[in-house]
Amino acid sequence: MKLKIGITCYPTVGGSGVIATELGKLLAERGHEVHFITTGVPFRLEKVYSNIFYHEVEVNQYSVFQYPPYDLSLANKMAEVAKREKLDILHVHYAIPHAICAILAKQMVDHDLKIVTTLHGTDITVLGYDQSLSEMIRFGIEKSDAVTAVSNNLIEQTERLLHTEKKIIPVYNFIDQRHYYKKDCRSLRQEYKIGDHQKVIIHVSNFRQVKRVPDVIYSFAEISKNVDAKLLLIGDGPEYSTVCRLVKELQLENKVLFLGNQKHVAHFLSISDLMMLLSEKESFGLVLLEAMACEVPVIGTNAGGIPEVIVDEKTGFLCDIGDIEAISARAVELLTDEELHKKMAIESLKRANEFFSKDTIISQYEDIYFTTLHDN
Ligand code: GMT
Numbered sequence: 335m336k337l338k339i340g341i342t343c344y345p346t347v348g349g350s351g352v353i354a355t356e357l358g359k360l361l362a363e364r365g366h367e368v369h370f371i372t373t374g375v376p377f378r379l380e381k382v383y384s385n386i387f388y389h390e391v392e393v394n395q396y397s398v399f400q401y402p403p404y405d406l407s408l409a410n411k412m413a414e415v416a417k418r419e420k421l422d423i424l425h426v427h428y429a430i431p432h433a434i435c436a437i438l439a440k441q442m443v444d445h446d447l448k449i450v451t452t453l454h455g456t457d458i459t460v461l462g463y464d465q466s467l468s469e470m471i472r473f474g475i476e477k478s479d480a481v482t483a484v485s486n487n488l489i490e491q492t493e494r495l496l497h498t499e500k501k502i503i504p505v506y507n508f509i510d511q512r513h514y515y516k517k518d519c520r521s522l523r524q525e526y527k528i529g530d531h532q533k534v535i536i537h538v539s540n541f542r543q544v545k546r547v548p549d550v551i552y553s554f555a556e557i558s559k560n561v562d563a564k565l566l567l568i569g570d571g572p573e574y575s576t577v578c579r580l581v582k583e584l585q586l587e588n589k590v591l592f593l594g595n596q597k598h599v600a601h602f603l604s605i606s607d608l609m610m611l612l613s614e615k616e617s618f619g620l621v622l623l624e625a626m627a628c629e630v631p632v633i634g635t636n637a638g639g640i641p642e643v644i645v646d647e648k649t650g651f652l653c654d655i656g657d658i659e660a661i662s663a664r665a666v667e668l669l670t671d672e673e674l675h676k677k678m679a680i681e682s683l684k685r686a687n688e689f690f691s692k693d694t695i696i697s698q699y700e701d702i703y704f705t706t707l708h709d710n
Contacts, residue, residue: 337703338419340412342436345376345429348540349620350454353484353507354427355379360696362386371411371418373404377597389415399505405431413437416447421704425450425461426478429457429466448706450699451478453502455538455617458492459638460544472496480706485639488617501704504508506642506694507620508695509686514627517604526564526591527589528605533563533669536606536630538599538621539613541571545689546635548573548580549612549656555584556662559670559672565590566602603628609676614655622650626682631675643690649682 339361343354355376356369362383366643369387370376379386391411412424412435424439424447426432433451440447451474461467475481475498482505483489489502535554539545547567554565567577567590572656574592581590596602599621603609609625609632617639621645625632632650634640646652651664668675 336365336367336424336706337361337707338369338705340369340415340419340421340424341427342371342408342412342432343376345370345372346405347372349507349618350427350452351376352378352620353426353454354452354507355508356692357425357696357699358386359383360566360692361699364696364700367419369415369421371408371415371424387419390409399582400469405435406429408432409435409442410424412436413442416440416443417445420577421447422707423448423450425452425703427452427454427543429453429474429478430461431469434470435477437474437477441643448479448703449477450480450482450702450706451475452505453481453483453488453492453617455484455488455615455638458488458495459615459617463495468496472498473702475502476500479709480702482702485642487639487642491617491638501631504688505698506695507618507623508690509623509627510692511627511687514600514603514624514686516629517601519601519604522601523605526566528564529562531562532623533561533608534566534606534607535563535610535665535669536566536568536602536625537610538568538624539571539611540569541577543573544613544615545571545573546612546614546656547577549658549661551577551580551584551590551611552658553610553612553661553665554590554642555586556658557665557669558586558589560666563607563669566593566606567591568593568596568599568602568622570595599624600628603630606630608633608665609650610661610665611635611640612653612655612661613637613640626650627686629679629683631668631682633668645681645685649678649685 355378424436438450482503537550618639635655654661
């Protein structure tokens with residue numbers, strides 16, 4: 335049976351937007367009809383698919399409103415599209431505000447529209463602590479027809495923080511191996527003036543405080559005392575200028591490359607020897623998985639869902655948050671022991687394919703849709 339599925343996410347560069355868009359594309363490849371209901375065309379939606387439709391949510395600023403009513407415009411658009419297209423499912427990414435908008439839209443349509451909500455992290459681990467929002471997040475979860483979360487740790491945190499009773503199903507993030515694999519990008523090394531003998535460390539994030547990018551810089555400063563290496567920083571965000579200042583202060587300017595937001599991250603991963611993600615909160619860490627699929631071992635912190643992605647001492651290393659000494663020691667070990675590096679690169683790829691492949695995860699989402707439609 336083919337379904338009509340509406341998808342709402344933030345259509346920007348974040349991991350939740352990437353997962354929602356890739357999911358829509360893969361569902362369309364399986365013959366379902368997919369309707370993106372978002373404020374902009376999802377940035378990963380490059381190709382034309384005859385069964386993918388995009389419905390723009392326009393948020394108008396009228397003088398009667400003190401603030402632009404995104405949530406109301408979205409709910410209205412969801413209801414309009416669901417009615418006209420006879421959607422079976424609205425799959426929303428983020429409990430707040432998207433699940434709330436979907437619940438409102440559901441009440442505006444005449445047929446039995448089902449709501450599937452995926453929790454990605456920030457809605458729980460940051461907003462869940464905010465008493466002015468927590469009741470609303472709980473409501474969004476309880477009133478969804480099905481709820482998924484991207485790691486077991488996120489489920490535990492949601493239940494602990496919000497005292498939810500709803501069964502939350504773990505569905506890990508996934509990787510499309512057709513795009514994420516180790517490519518031959520040797521010329522990129524030359525373009526960025528990276529010597530043949532130099533090791534490359536990469537960090538990808540939105541430079542928010544939770545990512546602890548300064549820890550990446552402090553660790554790199556230690557690593558580069560022992561290993562001739564370059565650090566690639568991909569992404570942009572609030573901590574960017576603090577990080578630039580730190581790099582200058584530590585006199586690492588000619589070893590650290592600030593690359594800003596990049597579309598073709600797999601190319602940069604393909605020239606990297608190590609990825610570091612040293613966050614204090616991270617429900618999954620999609621970039622770790624992207625690195626593993628490109629045969630890049632990873633060092634991550636013992637935070638959130640990261641230990642569900644990295645197998646310590648097998649696909650990389652897990653270290654305590656802020657433990658610069660351990661992080662840099664592990665990195666040096668990995669970068670100077672060729673055999674260990676090779677073993678971890680192979681294990682990383684194997685794990686990405688075995689546990690996080692697109693086919694397995696898309697089937698899990700499909701099962702959830704069908705079960706939800708048949709429960710009543
Ligand atoms: O990492 C971010 O700040 C972006 C955020 C998002 O909304 O895209 O990422 C969250 O969702 C990703 C996809 O499920 C996860 O891989 C990230 O770990 C998660 N971020 C946090 O939990 C901080």
